[in-house]
Amino acid sequence: MTSWIRFRQPQGHIGFGVLADGNIEEFEGDMFGSATASGKQWKLNDVELLSPCLPSKVVALWNNFHALSQRLGKAAPSHPLFLIKPPMSVIGPGEPIRRPKGYSGKIAYEGELGIVIGKRCTNVAPEEADGYIFGYTCINDVTAVDLLNEDPNFAQWCRSKGFDTFSCIGPAIEQDFDWRNANVITRLDDVERQNYPLADMIFTPAEQVSMISHDMTLMPGDVIACGTSVGVGSIKDGSTVIVSIDGIGALPNQLAVARQLEPAA
DSSP: OOEEEEEEOTTSOEEEEEEETTEEEEEESOTTSOOEEEEEEEEGGGSEEEOSOOOSOEEEEESOBHHHHHHHTOOOOSSOEEEEEOGGGEEOTTOOBOOOTTOOSOEEEOEEEEEEEOSOBSSOOGGGGGGGEEEEEEEEEOEEHHHHTSSTTSOOHHHHHOSTTOEEEEEEEESSOOGGGOEEEEEETTEEEEEEEGGGBSSOHHHHHHHHHTTSOBOTTOEEEOOOOSOOEEOOTTOEEEEEETTTEEEEEEBOOOOOOOOOO
């Protein structure tokens, strides 16, 4: 299994490499291009893990699991339903989720599988799409729920999901991953809240990449969040969410305790 990570060394050095048996073999160059081993090695316990990639965008799907579609009473879509999350929303494992300033409403977690794009991808045929997938990772797609329908004239998907720190990604990008035989498990303060099979996806990863690439160009490092299934819930300040997928790893993030709201001017 090949697990790619990004990391920060205590002296501030940021690098990337392959994780094996608790050690990191550092690489140089471009993770998605001409990466070569640098000869340096680091102990995993001696570094801080970062988001394993720096996407130009996160494409986040909605209603992509049969179980959730049935629970919601929605028909399965004929094309992936998605929104775009900005790169500033991305954080890595262990980094705090920050409550938006002035927002005291409900914040929700969504444990998901993430597809990481490996090369520029435009108008790709379904049978060729697997060749554009670099690997897979875990995602917590965070939502400021009360903002979604704040204005009855316009559903604010991008605003409610696009705040800084609202796309938790990691801990690694796994290249040798069989999504058909894996489950997404989400735990909130050590209580299991989600446990669903990825085989229940409406659109497979290859279908997602192909169809979305006909809507927009996907770039190396971009991430498609495959959508979530049943069990979505809210996070209280100070609570920790851990999204784990066997074969990829565990992604922990805590909702930071909110600062006292500033008085209105």
